[in-house]
Amino acid sequence: MAALMSLAEAVADLVHDGDTVAMEGFTHLIPFAAGHEVIRQRRRDLTLVRLTPDLLYDQLIGMGCCAKLVFSWGGNPGVGSLHRFRDAVERGWPNPVTIEEHTHAGLTMRYVAGAQDLPFLPLRAYAGTDLVGRTANLATIRCPFTGEELAAVAALRPDVAIVHAQQADRRGNVQLWGISGVQKEAVLAARRSLVTVEEVVDRLEPRPGAVVLPSWVVSAVALAPGGAAPSYAAGYYERDNAFYEAWDAISRDRDRFAAWMAEHVLRAPATVGESTVGDGVARNGGEGR
Amino acid sequence: MTGAEVHPDGAGPATPYSPTEMMTVAAARALADGTVCFVGIGAPSLAANLARRTHAPDLVLVYESGTIGAKPSVPPLSIGDGELAETADTVVSVPEIFTYWLQAGRIDVGFLGAAQIDRFANLNSTVIGPYDRPQVRLPGAGGAPEIAAACRSVIVLIRQNLRTFVDRLDFRTSVGFGDGPGHRERLGLRGGGPQLVITDLGILRPDPATCELVLCQLHPGVQLDEVRARTGWDLAVADELTVSEPPSDAELAALRALQRREAKGSLTSD
Known part of the structure; x- marks a missing residue:
């Protein structure tokens, strides 16, 4: 059963230095609030995994949380480069980051194999x-049947998967809808998982095409309204495209980046969107599976 | 020359346009109505949306975020903007889009950009310089290698100059015709490979025998010498070089209307 807990508690509990962490979200429902809490708690030497490392991973890399990046496309969609990512790979600042680079299809199948508990999967x-x-x-x-030569990718089993969803109920069942990326596979492939949500509701209303994660495959649920901003949460708020464009200038310069992070992330443990929930639900702790 | 306005050849009060607009219009024209098109973000997405607004209302736009049959009113900034999902015929997961749809060969046209292209239309979107010590670390592969491998045909949209049209790629991210004839087959790639390369100067197609790109068409006002000077290898040129039809007023109006609504777009309307 998923424990409902505060975001700060959940990150402290589930994310450890040196872990392999997948914060997934394919443009939509990117878990910014949770990633910012990881930065505030000064996690180090993480292996960060994601198909599309964008602004959140740029921030984690620039703040020195990342030792290795496993990814398939690292850019600011429609805008350009990730400057902190480039600075780390091209110049080793603030620390060298090693990379394991895939195609979207390949990294996706690493998650799918992990979710199925297969050692690998083939693909073209x-x-x-x-x-x-x-x-x-x-x-x-x-x-073995046709003799055709295929690519094979090894299963990926992150220590922790972190995703953002629209809703959870009070028992910790999770529902997300819209573009769902590889969030389900990331959660099922991971040993532990944290889901941040826009709201906790009494009862999840079934929605066509939604992804439902039963409470018993999730380690912890934390309330984080606005927690996907500046990406978006379908049904709640729109993508802040202007911020994605503004990030290009903020992130280009090391000092300006550091100042922005200090003001907007480090000094802001309980801004809107990252408030903790005090709804009296006791932690029942432990791992999700 | 990007940004310089061109007056189409011939008389008449036709609207001036930029080389980039010519490139986008030429790309849109290449998409037949009803085509199922896997769209990369940026210039390909703008061209595909222009096609849907002009001659190809039933173009099926597929984005790697899993949105199939998206009908955005605003060209999206990212491949996962909310409007793509809201207007799609169906939204599938990322594992599904890459396996049931792309890998299985259900896509007619893959529409790609890149940082570098070579004479066999192989593409680099990974690094400039050595891989281990890159001068410029680019975003990387994304969906491009499998789009290039599996679609029935591929259209490449890329500006033409000595940085982009190179004799040797710094990194082969996506395979066009590999090292030449027969290479795609030896690699087991099932799609047809690049059939069109559209630039701000003209249009190139692979020679059916050699697989090497051949300049087949110039955009109005572009000289052959200029194209050769902006190509990093000894460019093959078709015996009969045609000239692109300049963008019509209707095409330019549709394109500019789309661009006014683009990007920051989600907050403005028009």
Whole structure:
């Protein structure tokens, strides 16, 4: 059963230095509030995993939380580069970050294999690209039935998956809808999981196409209204495209970045969207599965 | 020359346009109505949305965020903007879009950009400089390698100059025709590969025998020497070089209306 707890408690409980952490969200429902709490709690040496590391991972990298990045596309969508990511990879600032680089399809199948508890999965991908030979956890395999040569990717089992959803009920069942990315696979592949939500409701109303994560596959649920901003939460608020564009200038310069983080993240433990919930639900702790 | 306004050849009061607008319009025209198109963000998305607003109302736009049949009123800033999901025929998960739909060969046209292209239309979107010590770390592969591998055909949209049209890619992110004839087949790639490369100077197509890109069409006002000077290899040129039809007033009006609503777009309307 998922424990309902404050975001600060959940991060303290579930995310440890040196962990492999997947904060997923494909443009939509990116868990910014949770990532900011990881930064405030000064986690170090994390292996961060995500298909589309965008602003949140730029912030985690720039604040020195990340030792290794496993990813498939690292940019500011429609805007340009991630300057903190580039500074780390090109110049080792604030610390060197090693990379394991996939295609979207390949990294997706690493999660799917993890969620299924298979050691690997085959796919048609990577052939002829320079990723072959450079990317760890990638191999070729011959189909035992047709003889066709296919790519194989190793299962990914993060220590922790962190995702944001629209709603949870008081028992910790979670529902999210709209573009759902690989959140379900990330949660099911991970050993522990934290879901932040826009609101806690008495009863989840079934929605067509929604992803429901039963309470018993989630370790902790934390209330974080606005917790996906500046990305968006369908049905709650829109993507703040202007901020994505503004980030380009904020993040380009090390000092300006540091000042922005100090003002907006480090000094803001309980801004709107990251408030803790005091609804009296006792922690029942422990791991989700 | 990007940004310089061009007056179409011939008389008449046609609207001036930029080379970038010519490129986008040429790309939109390449999409036949009813085509199922896997769209990358940025210029390809703008061109695909222009096609849907002009000659191809039944173009099926597929974005890697899992939105199939998206009908945005505003060109999205990202491949996962909310309006794509709200207007889609269906929204599927990322594992599903890459397996049931793309890998299974259900997409007609993949529409890609890149930082570098070579004579066999292989693409680099990973690094400029050595991989381990890059001068410029680019975003990386995303969905491009599998789009390039699996779609029935691929259209590449890229500005043409000595930084982009290179003799040797710094990194091969996505395979066009690899090292030449037969290479796609040896790699087991099931899609047809690049059929069109559209730039701000003209249009190139692969030679069916050699697989090398051949300049087939110039945009109005562009000289062949200029194209050669902006190509990092000895450019093959078709015997009969055609000239693109300049953007019509209707195409330009539709494109500019889309751009006014673009990006910051979600807060403005028009």
